[in-house]
Amino acid sequence: MKYAEFEDFSMEGIYKYLERCFSDFKQRGFVVGYDTRGQVTSNCSSKKLAKLTAAVLLAKDVPVYLFSTYVPTPFVPYAVQQLKAVAGVMITASHNRKEDNGYKVYWENGAQITAPHDKEILKCIEECVEPWNGSWNENLVDTSPLRRDPLEKICDSYMEDLKKICFHRELNAKTSLKFVHTSFHGVGHDYVQLAFKAFGFKPPIPVPEQKDPDPDFSTVKCPNPEEGESVLELSLKLAENENARVVVATDPDADRLAVAELQENGRWKVFTGNELAALFGWWMFFCWRENSSKDADVKNVYMLATTVSSKILKAIALKEGFHFEETLPGFKWIGSRVKDLLDNGKEVLFSFEESIGFLCGTSVLDKDGVSAAVVTAEMASYLETKNLTLAQKLIEIYELYGYHISKTSYFLCYDPPTIKRIFEKLRNFDAPKSYPKACGPFNILHIRDVTTGYDSSQLNNKSVLPASKNSQMITFTFQNGCVATLRTSGTEPKIKYYAEMCAPPGQSDKTFLEEQLQKLIEALVENFLEPSKNGLIWRSV
Template identity: 85%
Template structure:
């Protein structure tokens, strides 16, 4: 039998049926190669962009013209062909026979070829599903429009860059005569929900994978309220996507971004209005103008530099000193192993050394899409204190309530004031609320739940001062209904400047907060696990620990007082044994409350292959022996890992945070 040439192979690949021995896979391969296209310039003769001749003039037949305008995407097509050529059917099946599901208010995955990856085709399919669902939900969809923003992931020349995926998102909607507010430049993620609200759009999408590895990208969805989507919208959108998998005529036409009169650029208007709204949470501008404190800011190769600079100007500060190697966008995140400031001092190395050189005491770090904030402070002994998300939240909670008290109107009622946190976050706001008289509420993990609850509270005339999640996500005020690293950065700067006038550091103020409201000592970390069945078996074992449908009563020597299982809706602390928080069947999460005052939660990540643990020792103000509290917490965490997670048995890979 004659050996196939490359041309013969390509011809065979492009003409189904395929014979992998798996009919489902053969169908999926055919669909992918048939649907995955790229728009061709009729005058383009570049062989890399078109494998075959490109017509130099329009066909008389409209359908033929439509077909001739597109060709296979050479980059993604090559990935599938290589897998076919090498008989890698398992990887082909993993890529083509399953679809991404909505995780944390959207989609997030690696960039590459396949229906389970982020790429041109899956973004088009997702947007077609969005269009179908929004058309059903809003009779005025084509009057109000849709917002699209993007970060700096992927090379601009790459078929998976955030900018290109944003243009394709816009193109699908423009082709259906929907007005699209497409930012002409990369923006922080908070700008998209802010724009949705201000422009009264029906929804919005941000193309970002936040602080994930450089190979990933995502598609984050916001509803008309400006909050991330929650159930049932996520499930209904997914259904609509599955009904619209074949690209429509015009969906690939990203030229519409340059030619359609329905495309608008909201950048200048939204940036101006956002900065104006920042003034609502600025309380000491005159003091800021005079401060001698110096700040260093790193944007982690992402979008944050320009916007944090503007925010500092609004608050009256001199510009923060940028880390030169990290201030400009770099999709390779070339100076850090991981573009996540939550990882602590190891990834803040450049900013800390610059701060020492510049005699700056405070370092602020926004993640690549600028919705999270990390902060560090130089101590008298020359070491750096990198605050955890829970510690920063204690400072924010004190600060926002203190500013409210000093600036409240005469008829303001503390009983109308609220602060919120996710259930895996520190309970310090609860302790402050109990003493000061305002309300504290918990939500499920994820800012989509916080945003949704804030909307309910605002509609009922309540005032929300602050909300947070322990993974360095903070919201000061309610101008945005998602975590916001830009506003959080400038609020920390103002807080530090105010404390400086009293010769108090941030760390010293944190101790004062704990002395008044009780020490809250927490530890959060995670294990990597790439086998979903293993993760499921770990949690099922906890639900059937000593006998069927029985949760553990001890963890080592530590007695368990209550168990709450969000996955099943069980809560032993409630009279009816049902959880007050909503059931979340698609994720694993069990919380144990111990008799010694510790609260520990095990949960899976919505976006990464992780089992996370969160443990906090909640002490009363009269318990001031922090060494004893820390030792007790350490022993309990060791017992939790050994007895419940069993990493050596289950092949878990530990990561310290």
């Protein structure tokens, strides 16, 4: 089946489900956005697929808010809420290889769909075996009075809402710092420029070779800023030539952000997602405290992270008195939980996932690289007035709240039965239904198995996080303060591990902590994964 045909059947299935869920579907409408993939030569370009998506709905007399040009992924969930649409779709494959394409579905709350909607939509898609009359008529996009372009309204409103998380506009206008931005051949350039303007900054310096859309991603082997210095080469060279100390990089659909900073030794530090989260968490709470009224209740404040991400926000929350919550991996869980908290009168300052996905504030209920880029610039500009770099402030944060040193990597495994056998052995380690009590020389304090819903740290042994039977994920909390998770990827033949040494405040021997973490990872791999026995192929991250 051609991708365009699959897209057609997908939207027919989505239409059937939305019609069932919303009696006012044909009054409220549907949002469609797209990125810059395959714009010139591909028959499956994001723009073409967006038109096909719109055509299916327009043929059924549904109002469609179809953006007239490419937009960042965060604009779609933002538009769904602003326009009170029942749902929305963003055509994108984010930072995946150039041959890929796909789409993300958002519910009326502005968050990505979760159960039961995802499974019910799939059922409806499987029931669609014939294209409807008119559903291939792309001309409807140009002729139907039900097609609307929300670009100007949404862009203006988004930039205005950005100001809610801008706390030093006058300082921003006067800062001596220069910033370089790369959009990795994607959608980010125009929107990051506008965001810097909204915060009062001079425009960031764009990387000319990567500024304009290029579906071939011609200057990078992989359009993923999470890969670090190897893909930031052009950005770092430009920054050195322009005497700019900070580089911000948005991925092709501008929902994720990487940051690099020039250090005194002349080397560049590319921050991990967990390190950036420590900085964002400190900054958003610092600004909340500085700008809140005296009667503001810190116990009404929340921050969130996915369970495989750093526990640094938990450490900050324990010391400062606000709430911290974990969700299952994936920003769809964060977005839904943030909406629940907001509906119950709570205030959410910051949320993140370790794979450089950040949400500052709550105007968008998904990760947002555009807002994160300009918040980074404001934070760096403020710290400059205190004679501090981002890297120096990060050390201060760790010294105050405890060092959190993490490492993530994965093994490839192309044999699903082997993956199942590895995890079943952990559930029946020394005896049936018995988890390991130690990993080499490291004693285990608690075990949480999200796949089965087990958590030994709870009185009833039931996980607070919802069970997720379709994927494998077990988390080990060790007596020495380390937390390690083994999980499978939902889209790739991988077993991933996430390990973090969480030290209490005052324990500042970073070298010792790093050595302990490395030893524990080695024990974890040798005792629990047994790569040579199971034919696993290690990949460094």
